[in-house]
Amino acid sequence: MRSSEQGTTLFSAACAFIMIVVGLQLWLVSASVEALLSGELDVLGPAAAASVILALASGGILLHALDLDRRRRKGGIP
Amino acid sequence: MRPEPRWSEDFPVEWERDHYITRRELAKFLVLGSMLLAGANVLIRILGFRRAKPDASRRRIGSLSQVPLGGSMLFRYPTEGDPCILLRGEDGSLKAYSQVCTHLSCSVIYKREAGKLFCPCHCGYFSPADGRPTAGPPTRPLPRIRIERDGEDLYATGREG
Numbered sequence: 001m002r003s004s005e006q007g008t009t010l011f012s013a014a015c016a017f018i019m020i021v022v023g024l025q026l027w028l029v030s031a032s033v034e035a036l037l038s039g040e041l042d043v044l045g046p047a048a049a050a051s052v053i054l055a056l057a058s059g060g061i062l063l064h065a066l067d068l069d070r071r072r073r074k075g076g077i078p
Numbered sequence: 079m080r081p082e083p084r085w086s087e088d089f090p091v092e093w094e095r096d097h098y099i100t101r102r103e104l105a106k107f108l109v110l111g112s113m114l115l116a117g118a119n120v121l122i123r124i125l126g127f128r129r130a131k132p133d134a135s136r137r138r139i140g141s142l143s144q145v146p147l148g149g150s151m152l153f154r155y156p157t158e159g160d161p162c163i164l165l166r167g168e169d170g171s172l173k174a175y176s177q178v179c180t181h182l183s184c185s186v187i188y189k190r191e192a193g194k195l196f197c198p199c200h201c202g203y204f205s206p207a208d209g210r211p212t213a214g215p216p217t218r219p220l221p222r223i224r225i226e227r228d229g230e231d232l233y234a235t236g237r238e239g
Contacts, residue, residue, distance in 0.1 A: 011101035018108040025115035032122040038180050038218055041126040048116075048123040055109075055116035062109045069102075 007069055014065040021058040025051050136226070136235045139164070143230060145172075150188035152177065155223055155234040161185060162223050163195070164232070165206050174223035174234065175209045181216040195220065 032047045139153040145166040153174075155162050161177040165188055175195065177185050184199035194212065195204035202214030209220035224236040 008101065011105055014105045015101055015108065018105055018112060022108055022112050022115065025112060025119070029115055029118050029122070032119055036122055036126055036129070037183055039129075039221065041129065044123045044126040048119040051116045051119035055112045058109050058112040062105050065105065066102075 006072055010065050010068055010072075014061050017061050018058045021054045025054055028054075136233050138231055139225075139234050140232050141230045142166075142227065142232060145232075148190060150190075153234070156237060162234070163188060164223075164225065165195075167206075172225045172227065172232070173206060173209075174225045175204070175220040176223065176237070178220075179216060180211070180218040180220060181214070186220065 028047050028051045032044055035041070035043045035047070135156070137155060139155060139162075140151060145151045145164060147166060147170065148168045149166055151164045151166075153162050153164060154160055162174055163177045163186065164172065164174040166172055175186075179186050179197040179199065179202055181197065181200060181202050184197050186195045186197045186202075186204060188194075188206065189196045192203075193206065195206055195209070196202070197204075197214065197216065200215045202216040203212045204210065204216065204220050205212050209222055211217060211219065222238045223234050224238065226233045226235050
């Protein structure tokens with residue numbers, strides 16, 4: 001595989017993963033708003049924690065992909 | 079082919095390049111959105127702390143003479159910001175529920191002729207016997223208010239659900 005194709009594949013995979021994460025977070029936000037309006041406050045904490053963890057995971061994936069891409073450009077990855 | 083206007087030499091705008099979004103930029107944009115959604119969830123959690131249920135202690139809400147047989151009375155419990163509705167059945171039984179519809183928080187009213195609690199916003203119906211939704215968009219029952227009778231006086235003593 002050519003180097004540019006590797007980069008494209010890398011960021012396509014990262015985008016796909018992050019899109020799934022964002023979809024889950026959208027669902028969490030809508031469920032949290034509904035829970036808040038209906039007074040079911042117990043679920044808000046776990047939902048917020050899960051959303052923060054997902055955001056950190058997506059940020060970590062992006063940083064990892066950027067790092068891999070940087071190393072690939074330098075020739076560190078065959 | 080039309081020649082390029084002279085101004086484009088002085089102010090070059092590469093439209094195609096401007097509209098080109100790389101996968102890398104898309105990934106960064108998505109992560110930004112992810113962070114914002116996490117922030118929104120944390121904000122909702124903070125709003126939840128502010129709306130934490132107040133202490134539902136025993137409080138007088140009125141007297142029995144205020145509620146006719148088969149009728150209803152509005153009161154507020156446990157705070158002045160929590161509207162509730164008290165129902166008195168034809169047999170004299172007392173039931174009370176939060177007046178806030180579990181669909182989109184409109185105020186429910188008692189339809190005496192239909193014998194049901196009714197939300198006029200989206201035509202939701204609740205059973206006066208147990209507060210469960212019977213028709214329309216609501217899916218959760220109305221929170222129930224415990225009522226105690228002491229002679230002619232009526233007291234709210236707690237909230238369930």
